[in-house]
Amino acid sequence: MVLISAFICNEYNECKIDIRDYDDKVDGGLPLESLLTRNPSLRSMIHSMNVGKKWLFTNAGESHAKRVIGILGLQGLFHGITFCNYLERQFVCKPDKKAFEKAMAQAGVNSPDLCYFVDDSTANVEMATRMGWTAVHVNEDPSGTALSGNFQIRSIMELPKVLPQFWSHRRQ
Numbered sequence: 001m002v003l004i005s006a007f008i009c010n011e012y013n014e015c016k017i018d019i020r021d022y023d024d025k026v027d028g029g030l031p032l033e034s035l036l037t038r039n040p041s042l043r044s045m046i047h048s049m050n051v052g053k054k055w056l057f058t059n060a061g062e063s064h065a066k067r068v069i070g071i072l073g074l075q076g077l078f079h080g081i082t083f084c085n086y087l088e089r090q091f092v093c094k095p096d097k098k099a100f101e102k103a104m105a106q107a108g109v110n111s112p113d114l115c116y117f118v119d120d121s122t123a124n125v126e127m128a129t130r131m132g133w134t135a136v137h138v139n140e141d142p143s144g145t146a147l148s149g150n151f152q153i154r155s156i157m158e159l160p161k162v163l164p165q166f167w168s169h170r171r172q
Helices: 002-012 019-026 040-047 062-072 097-107 122-130 156-162
Strands: 055-057 080-082 116-119 134-138 151-153
Touching: 040 156, 055 097, 062 080, 080 097, 097 122, 116 122, 122 134, 134 156, 151 156
Parallel strands: 055 080, 116 134, 134 151
Antiparallel strands: none
16 A cells, blocks of 8 residues: 555645655655564575575665564574655556666676575566576475465475575685
8 A cells, every 4th residue: 555655646746745745654654663573584684595695685675674684583683674665756666677776786696697586476576586596485385286486385484495505614
């Protein structure tokens, strides 16, 4: 709803609504603390990853993304974040190819074969694969009918099973 409302206001420029204030009141009013909890296991798994750069790539706005990171207890684990900037007139989100290009540029990565992507959206995983990224599809569907990407897992906690090279040893 925030995304659609922001798009309508930005596209037609007829709304006299402060998008940042609207986002603060609507998204800020969501009871995320009652829906999400701190996840020490996830924090430990991400912390122990042996990669040069850990980057978040989300369709959420910046304030929502940072709020979720805080609730889950994941602050300080990522080098940066690519988010949907609803204040931009022509903002892009996944699965738009431009959003993936923006994430690469912001992360300072020039080669798609250096990008590893984990997502639960088939469309996002398919675009990452088309871009040349290694893509992991988190698919909780027990039927397994919506498979995409280079790897499929049922839970983010299974990530070390499909990308063991990032947990095999610590870099000095």
